[in-house]
Amino acid sequence: xPRLMSGMQPSAxxxxxxxxxxxxxxxxxxxxxxxxxYMLADLHAITVPQEPAALRxxxxxxxxxxxxxGIEPSKSTLFVQSHVPAHAELAWVLNTITxxxxxxxxxxxxxxxxKQGSDSTSVGLFTYPILQAGDILLYNAVEVPxxxxxxxxxxxxxxxxxxxxxxxxxxxxxxxxxILKATAKIYDLQNPASKMSKSxxxxxxxxxxxxxxxxxxxxxMRAVTDAEGGVVYDPATKAGVSNLLTxxxxxxxxxxxxxxxxxxGRGYGDFKKALAEVVIGTLAPMRERALELLADPAELDRIxxxxxxxANEVAQATLDxxxxxxxxxxxx
Ligand code: TYM
Numbered sequence: 001x002p003r004l005m006s007g008m009q010p011s012a013x014x015x016x017x018x019x020x021x022x023x024x025x026x027x028x029x030x031x032x033x034x035x036x037x038y039m040l041a042d043l044h045a046i047t048v049p050q051e052p053a054a055l056r057x058x059x060x061x062x063x064x065x066x067x068x069x070g071i072e073p074s075k076s077t078l079f080v081q082s083h084v085p086a087h088a089e090l091a092w093v094l095n096t097i098t099x100x101x102x103x104x105x106x107x108x109x110x111x112x113x114x115k116q117g118s119d120s121t122s123v124g125l126f127t128y129p130i131l132q133a134g135d136i137l138l139y140n141a142v143e144v145p146x147x148x149x150x151x152x153x154x155x156x157x158x159x160x161x162x163x164x165x166x167x168x169x170x171x172x173x174x175x176x177x178x179i180l181k182a183t184a185k186i187y188d189l190q191n192p193a194s195k196m197s198k199s200x201x202x203x204x205x206x207x208x209x210x211x212x213x214x215x216x217x218x219x220x221m222r223a224v225t226d227a228e229g230g231v232v233y234d235p236a237t238k239a240g241v242s243n244l245l246t247x248x249x250x251x252x253x254x255x256x257x258x259x260x261x262x263x264x265g266r267g268y269g270d271f272k273k274a275l276a277e278v279v280i281g282t283l284a285p286m287r288e289r290a291l292e293l294l295a296d297p298a299e300l301d302r303i304x305x306x307x308x309x310x311a312n313e314v315a316q317a318t319l320d321x322x323x324x325x326x327x328x329x330x331x332x
Pocket of ligand 1: 005006009018019022023041044131135136144145146147148150183186187196
């Protein structure tokens with residue numbers, strides 16, 4: 001089977017609807033046709049300050065949500081990045097073939113560091129995309145299912161793989177991003193000009209996977225729409241409603257056109273009530289399953305242990321080849 005690799009940062013106590021729609025839905029589908037490696041990116045998470053006890057807990061919470069979303073440990077390798085030392089090691093090697101200016105052009109870094117100021121921005125945040133490139137290349141992944149915000153990092157990964165291959169001989173598979181146009185970017189319900197994001201200032205427009213249903217209901221009823229009325233998809237002039245339509249369509253399997261037809265001549269209140277039902281219908285069972293899994297942390301740890309063995313096997317073999325190719329004297 002062709003290989004697949006992706007990951008999420010365990011940097012909050014819950015994933016959100018953007019993570020689910022933009023990534024987890026594809027992960028679930030692709031695990032049937034690919035050998036999938038799905039990672040908890042804890043080394044990425046520490047590029048901004050994390051409270052140690054919370055990071056540890058959130059790593060388990062995140063894997064529980066992967067499983068609750070339908071990622072099956074019997075089909076996919078669900079592993080913790082720091083359990084596989086090759087990630088940090090390959091990142092070092094890739095650092096040495098990445099241009100300073102090239103890394104400086106990463107827009108996520110520019111956005112995040114602009115918010116933090118240069119003295120509180122870590123060098124780790126700067127080299128973050130290079131660590132991510134290593135994550136992908138260690139597994140010789142042909143595809144990387146992510147949301148739109150990760151596209152530039154995948155482009156960098158492709159550039160680094162190509163550069164390494166031409167300098168040192170064919171070593172890495174050059175991966176393709178797997179980004180579904182319709183669902184690549186879910187927006188904040190209170191601020192439909194911005195993507196739904198873990199690091200948003202206010203969480204009022206973020207649907208967390210582990211929110212209680214009543215909270216989800218309230219957030220949807222309060223979602224920003226427009227004064228014009230009309231359940232019509234038009235991202236340019238009706239960003240809020242269009243985002244809600246996207247969410248409705250993906251989670252219900254109904255086309256946007258048929259939803260528009262169903263709500264023609266009806267108010268936003270009706271539409272939002274129906275949307276809340278659809279969203280809660282999807283998230284509530286996942287929330288329950290995740291909480292069940294979290295009640296047995298030893299079982300989660302067992303899953304992560306077995307996965308770490310498999311991930312190490314693949315990643316270490318790639319790293320050995322890399323060290324050899326670049327001329328590091330191998331111990332005998
Ligand atoms: P992270 O943790 O920010 O996000 C995890 C995944 O969710 C997608 N996503 C969204 N999709 C649609 N709409 C949104 N509003 C939205 N918000 C987030 C992201 O695109 C991503 O697919 N750098 C990565 C983690 C990572 C990784 C990797 C990914 C580390 N190593 C290797 C792929 C391969 C990140 O920060 O994701």
